[in-house]
Amino acid sequence: MATKTKRKPIDPVKVEEAEKQISDYARTVKFTVTEYSFEHIVQRLKNDRYYVPGYQREHTWPVEKQSKFIESVFMGLPIPFVFFWQDQEGRMEIVDGSQRIRTIRNFIDNTLVLKGLETLPAVNGMRYSDLPPSRQLKFVETPIRVIILDNATDAVTRTEMFARINTGGTTATDAEVRRGSLPGPFMSMIISLADSPEFIELTPINSQLVDKREREELVTRFFAYLESFDPAAIASDGDCGDIPDYKEEPRRFYFLFVKSMNDLSAREIEENGESAKLNEMSAEFMRVLAFVKKVSPFGFTKSASGSQVPRVRFESIAVGSALALRADPDLFERAPDITPLLNTEGYKEATTSDAANVKSKLLKRIKMVRDWLGMQ
Structure with missing residues (x-):
């Protein structure tokens, strides 16, 4: 029977340092959780109350990926959280989730024609305005969970979070x-x-x-x-x-x-x-x-x-x-x-x-x- 190599205990000083790092960083991340409808978020995006930071603007989903996301909404699948940060002027920076939000806006604005759908193929070729009024209303009233980072969260922490939690599929370097x-x-x-x-x-x-x-x-x-x-x-x-x-x-x-x-x-x-x-x-x-x-x-x-x-x-x-x-x-x-x-x-x-x-x-x-x- 093979003998196990005895693991050397971690230096208590190192353990203390690790705990301090964890505690210090955790204190820099404060947030609240809320829920908004698609219609609310898109309207705020249009009037510039919500905005996409510069480092994310060049990253946009192709039409096929946007269509797949809209299809997921129709199917009733859960939508991942989006992360906002409220700046000093009270506006909301979209830390993570800009691809989903822009896709929702594109669809509601009739600029997105759905294509490449396999689960709901009958919806291919349709715009938002092609849907029955009842389906349009259900779509814009769809809720999405939002995590709002406290405005005391510094820029370093926000960008670190973006790099770690980015769910857009086209991560900025x-x-x-x-x-x-x-x-x-x-x-x-x-x-x-x-x-x-x-x-x-x-x-x-x-x-x-x-x-x-x-x-x-x-x-x-x-x-x-x-x-x-x-x-x-x-x-x-x-x-x-x-x-x-x-x-x-x-x-x-x-x-x-x-x-x-x-x-x-x-x-x-x-x-x-x-x-x-x-x-x-x-x-x-x-x-x-x-x-x-x-x-x-x-x-x-x-x-x-x-x-x-x-x-x-x-x-x-x-x-x-x-x-x-x-x-x-x-x-x-x-x-x-x-x-x-x-x-x-x-x-x-x-x-x-x-x-x-x-x-x-x-x-x-x-x-x-x-x-x-x-x-x-």
């Missing part, structure tokens, strides 16, 4: 959410740099990833890690160099960073007409790109025909190069070929996607590039 919910000078700079010819040349990715704002995600990560990196801080492994604010909650970390940089640069622009910090960051980003082009024959990809830019690889090369250049500006002229490092087993192990967001691995791959360049 983190980059799309930030673009829509965090407009500002810094976000505008991210978008501009992501679209620069120099960056596009070094990041040959497919059109699907481009549409999902993957390049904006990469630029955001570059600045978030670089600007938060403290070379004098001691990391948990005793090595010099840490990102103290990074707690292995990447979505929250990036969101708060972008928000803080938007606020800082907006203040600079208001006071001086321009942001010295944004000018400095933009120039450093372009200098790093020029450096990477010199030291890495394939840019951020693995081969001449590469069409992928793994985030872990990008982060290590871009941030590591930036830190090395900050420590030794003359390194730009020496521009050593970084290929020998990238081909080592150690680097390959450090840039696997496994546990990509674990802080120790993040620091390891960034400092590996920084330290190797610093010795050249």
Whole structure:
């Protein structure tokens, strides 16, 4: 009979920390539950009392999926909750459920012609106005359960919730959410740099990833890690160099960073007409790109025909190069070929996607590039 390996008890300090995190986060989510009719919600959507946030507007269901949802309503199937958040002006932001609500509006407005229905095929080709008056009335009076988040729920928590509970089937990426919910000078700079010819040349990715704002995600990560990196801080492994604010909650970390940089640069622009910090960051980003082009024959990809830019690889090369250049500006002229490092087993192990967001691995791959360049 096989013996069971005795499990080592969890450190009480870790248990206490876990409980604190759970309690602190739970306190940020306050809500009420209510019920509205389709007619009520659509009317409020039309008069702009309810609205779809920018990061969700580009995601719309195809006609077939909209039709399937309407068919489900006719069949009497339960409709999932929708989540609203009441903003400071009293308007309701649709945190989750915008696809269902827009589909209901489209049908009531007669712009949706049902198609592809299999359970109720006789309804194919029909609009709302084609239904008998009694069925129309039953449809608009259909109730839907609504969870309204308290307006004290901050933007980070709302977007975190959207990413976790989204039931629309076409989930916005983190980059799309930030673009829509965090407009500002810094976000505008991210978008501009992501679209620069120099960056596009070094990041040959497919059109699907481009549409999902993957390049904006990469630029955001570059600045978030670089600007938060403290070379004098001691990391948990005793090595010099840490990102103290990074707690292995990447979505929250990036969101708060972008928000803080938007606020800082907006203040600079208001006071001086321009942001010295944004000018400095933009120039450093372009200098790093020029450096990477010199030291890495394939840019951020693995081969001449590469069409992928793994985030872990990008982060290590871009941030590591930036830190090395900050420590030794003359390194730009020496521009050593970084290929020998990238081909080592150690680097390959450090840039696997496994546990990509674990802080120790993040620091390891960034400092590996920084330290190797610093010795050249």
